[in-house]
Amino acid sequence: MKLASAAGGFILTDMTLKASLPPLLIAIVVAAGQASAQTSGAPLPASVQTAWSRVRAALTAQQQANEVRGFLSALANENRRPTIPALDARDIASGRAVSLDDPALVQRPQAHEVTVTVDGQFLTYRPLSRASLEPFFGR
Incomplete structure (x- = not known):
């Protein structure tokens, strides 16, 4: 052959x-x-991957909120401009998609799974508090 x-x-x-x-x-x-x-897109830069792993490893709501800010900062440094990535949310119990303006997402963020899309990569985490979501909305 x-x-x-x-x-x-x-x-x-x-x-x-x-x-x-x-x-x-x-x-x-x-x-x-x-x-x-x-x-499938290029792998994320090491600084962005590291920042994201810190978001996922956070144990407290405040720590996670700080790590989300650090992730967005690392993403802004790589892109040389502030960047807010696309978000999708899903209710963990039902699996249904949730609109980002749904009050349930803000009232009970820990009951949801959020997917952040960066350069074709899907990054998923479970927000521990409203503060972990607010940086994505520019607050």
Whole structure:
């Protein structure tokens, strides 16, 4: 079996169709993996990743609020301008999406899971208090 690389894929040479199916399937899977890696976005800069891990590791509401501010600061430093990322919220118990202006999100933030989208990456956390959400709303 001979595999030749072509732009974005592989070409199988010197094989019958029946003998080439398993290697062909492997080549398709490899090519699909390469394509998805190219479209999934680059990894976040180390400073932003570190700041986000601190948000997720926070144990108290005040600590988490401070870490959210630190995350937004790290994001602003990387982008060279203040940036407020897109947010989505979900009720943990029901799994339903919650509007960001839903009073329940502010009244009981710990009952929700928030997803922050940055450069194609989805970062999820559970806010421990209203103060952990306010920096995302510019407050």
